[in-house]
Amino acid sequence: MTAEPPLTTREIRLVRAPEHLPRPEHFALVETPLPSPGPGQVTVRNRYFLVFPGLRTLIGRAPEGVPLPPVHVGDALFGPAVGEVVAVGPGCELRPGDEVTHLLGWREHALLPEAECAPLGSALPDPVAHLSSGAAAYAALTRLAALRPGDTVLVTGAAGAVGSLAGQVARLLGAARVVGSTRSPHKAARLRSDLGYDEVVVTGAAPFAEQLAAAVPDGIDVLLDTVGGEQLTAAVGAARRGARFALVGALSGQLSSDPGDDGARAPAEIDTFRVITLGVTLRGFSSADLGEAADEWNKQFGDWLRSGAIVFPHVRIPGIDRAPWALQELFEGRHIGTVVVEPLPG
Template identity: 60%
Template sequence: MPETLPGTAREIRLAEVSSGLPGPEHLIVAEVPLPVPGAGEVLVRNRWFQVFPSLRTLIAGGVPGTPFPPLRPGDTLFGPAVGEVVTAPHNDDPRPGDLVAHFQGWREYAVVPASAPLGDSLPDPAAHLAPGATAYAALTRIAGLRAGETVLVTGGAGGLGSLAGQIARLLGAARVIGTTGSSAKAERMIAELGYDAVVLRDGSPIGGRLAETAPEGVDVVVDTVGGEQLQAAVAVARPGARLVVVGTLATQLSAASGGTTAPVELDAFQLIAKNVTLRGLVGVDDETRAEWTERFGSWLRSGAATFPHTRISGIDNAPRALRELFEGRHVGTVVVEL
């Protein structure tokens, strides 16, 4: 018997743009008619969706040239999601019951283009929301990490950073150093996430402590933070070091920042004298993503890697999950489970 579907569904919308960090008071849970798929589309019931820090930038007006449009009051939030197909065209993939990945999170039901089902490439379907493909691309495609090198990951307890440390270790890094703002997170980073040492961000300048922790310098940097931490990374870079900038958490998570710019002053003399490569990374190509998924699945099954994340249950709690992400309460990826 065909499944009886509800006539309405809930989604999270932006109610107003805040002057600082957005929180539950700036979002609403709206009840809307169940969406109807058109030609070449499927209706999915979302099972999990990711809460990611770049929503701050999108709510603040976005940045020209980046892949995602800004969010305006009345818009439904969006982001990576995994959903179960409930209605689909006949004789094509995916079929009802299949899981698919898409970018229409923050809602109970979504209409998305028909795509290949996820299958069993990862033992936990929610792990498709891990931002590890970006960390993997930064280390393999951009930095070209070589066995025996020293790696620095800023923001090492975040969604991306909690995977970058593990990946660097599995790719043969001799030493992996991270930064974080919490001693409890630092303990987990060393015990569980592949880090040899962690530099705490405690309000005082971080450069001196990073230099003490890496007296011989670093070869590769995966920077998720920007600001002072990127400055410090340049200062400890070894000759020929490769720095990959993948995030700007220093400004995205600051109530004092507008959220759409991330200025930082770097010493160009150091970049020149050390022959340092500095490159940004946005987006991952399909070939790299497929390679990452295959390796991640193998690492998860063998126990060589974990998917650090926090699951928050229910769409009604999604606005709170966003605030907790901005407050840095969790280690790893923040996932809302429906």
């Protein structure tokens, strides 16, 4: 039986502008009224919401080309969420008990237009799997990089939400060799044993370009880059003729704590002579690139999960009060895969 929505709910707000990386003290858990839904509106009890590094970029500014609004002091945070409809206004097709996805995470309950909700459907066996970043990895590998059987693939940031699925997907699509990068030797072992990687470069142990050359002496055909910076520079140096690069993230900028960095830039030095002479293509990924790949991914992901061909690495953190610490832990690289918060556990 679906419970009635409360008269108030709690949400995470930005209360202080950070100078560098946001920390828990920049946020507050605030109780706020929860009005009844009006015409065309629904109230959703959030079961899980996503913790993602892109929040660093959104806090305080809206970089050009980013299709999401900035988060200013006083604003509630937001992001992908999965929840259960608990109340509906007049004229709605959704009903209490329906499970949906939407973009008003970082709160226990969300009041929003029905049009901004998407029913979960039955493609995936676990509701939390709808918060995976696998669709980005799948679209980047199949559309932007056009991965072919026998390719050698490099995935930077291999332990993150995208990378922890990208290695497995590349393997299932026929890659002959899959190499990743990570900051942690412990994570490297897990990437090799469980997540589809043949070799993993641990950043910081030695110059990245030297380690990459040793890991892929014959070069790479495909890059799925979530980091940028020196790792992208090194990937160009390791590219084979006709290599295809899909640039999905910019963690080198988003996770930077250097003075003046705000998470909205990730410069990298590119050998354009090498790009030209080898015919290397570089394409940036955006949500517009998902298209039909999103539905294709959900079906494929569901089939792979049920058959055991793929695993979904993620950590579930109970309690909305833990959300600011979950974001800090994400920045610190403490977890493998996707990080979600369960705001109302139990």
